[in-house]
Amino acid sequence: MQAVTVLRGGGLVIYPTETVYGVGVEATNPEAVKKLLKYKSRREGKPLSIAVSNQAMAEQYVQLNEQARALYRQFLPGPYTIISQGLGRVTVGVESEFGTLGVRIPDYPLITELVQKLGKPITATSANASGKKRPYSLADLFDHLSAKQKSLIDLVIDVGELPKNEPSVVIDTTLSTPLTMRGSFTQADRVFITHSDQETRQLAGKLMLKYWDRAQNQGLLIALNGELGAGKTVFTQGVGQFLQVAEPVSSPTYTYLNEYDYSRHDTRGMLYHLDMWKIDIKADFEQLQTEKLLKPGNVVVVEWWQQVAKWWPKDQQPDLLLNLEETDEQTRSIALKENN
């Protein structure tokens, strides 16, 4: 197969899957991955996934836990990307900033065979440039590519127009409870258990990654409830870490509202960290002028949300509502409601 030769030589291939046209380079070849990142542009630190031929191959690159194994049994091959803890065997930048890696086994024999022959995983990301139309045909794709992007393509496997299937559902299995990063999986509210401040911060970071597009395009409102010491500020520190805020994110109780500039990859904005603990009357709340905070690029985290939910502008509903509870010294139970 010509594609194997091209990939082995560090080339970039556009290939069909059961969802959309994907763009593949050999995921362990740094030069090839660099080329892919140039092609995709504006990734904003979003990780790439890989396509493998089967579970055995997957296990050479990620560590599968019980949750992941169950999902593999149930859904793969198929339009699902299962995120696990990576083993650091792919090029830097393919795994997420948390060291996790999404794996896909496409239900598309042409591709699994190709990967089998290559003996290495290929990147599995949609072929459109970031933020452009989903590519179901090469016409969809090429209409939105610049000449420079086109020049990076070494080979196209054209099988005509693909059926309009949704992109793969992305499920993160590295938390205590599977977290759907893209697509619908179940609608139920989730409860996550974290065993340290570090895990609570990571959960926040992973949720930020999931909602990063929304944060950039519309702004993100995160509402936190939970008693003193439940971990609300720790959670917000995770948000700050994800946004690469330079200073330590500390408690805003005294000043009601702390604000931080952030700059993550190409996006700049503000992180507003509010504490409504001392707010008992509407006049105090109004002084804070909170309605002005939510804007594209801004992330607004509100501790003690229940104190002010009734006064918050009705056209701004929390994208994420979390309830944090202390179960013992280190362990926190964090219930998540998402607003889709």
Place this chain on the structure above:
Amino acid sequence: MAKPTILAIDTSCDETAAAVGRGQIILSNVIASQAQLHQQYGGVFPTAAKQAHREKIQPIIKAAIRQAGLGWPSIKAIAVTQGPGLAPSLEIGLQTALNLGQQHSKPVIPVNHIEGHILSVLAQAKPKQGYRRAIKPKLPALSVIVSGGHTEFVLVKKIGQYHRLGTTVDDAAGECLDKVGRLLNLGYPAGPIVESLAKKGNKKRFAFPLPMTNIKTFDLSFSGLKTHSKRLIKNLIVEEKLTKKTTADFCASLQEGVFNHILYKLTKLLDEVPVKELWLGGGVAANLTLRAKLRSLARTKKLTFRIPYSHKLTGDNAAMIALTAGYILERQPKTSAKSLDRRPRWAIGGN
């Protein structure tokens, strides 16, 4: 040459404050929530200054000028807190200062609130008669700022030249005392009540962990003490043991835990960083136990120890802003801001 007389405004958070100073001498120092509610609460801080700064700021400024026994012609400049603090609150102070500056043709000098707390130890009361000799600190000094919103170790290389060596990574020390106080049903902010109950309590009754001992930096963390307190208090309530005596013991033990953490990090810092003086400022600097601990540390290290001469200079106030602006004018006599953006996260000497 006589030092210029400066009117200062501080609206960094809850308090609306105005003051008049001349060099190190404080001519007046008015704080809204205290002044108005003083009698009603017998000098104890109210739970929170509820009304908008906007309503209070004009009368407070008038009071500051009147108490200084002066009129507008003797005011040479207007100083105002630009940050850090709560953005909408800062906005009101800045707006007011700029308007007054224009109206009375006075230069406006932006000041960092934390620098104000640092230099508050150099303030002096107006002498009954005659002349007061200026305090001439020996530098470098280490300034410890402990308040409801800040806990910082700042190296003062020169006046105007600072380097922050440590800060809290979560709650401020005062905030920890305030919050746990509220868990003990002592209202909010409970810091001053915690202090008075602690005097009658047994500080050895409850053991508190010493945080951050395995971390080499001089940063502090108080959220662990808060969470530990919450757990202890919950148990005490369940077991119906939260008596008056127990509450006092708890306050004493908690205070000991909070201050020991500060002392532990501070001692390490002073072992490594050579300074000549130790300064203490911020709202919690009013706490006599903390003062005693720092004074004794300063004595062992053979350092001059300084604290603000009055309680009114420890909490948020404008007198320290007037004093700081005086130093700024000495260094940069032409300082005069025409427009000012609030700087809610204006760190001092950060890295």
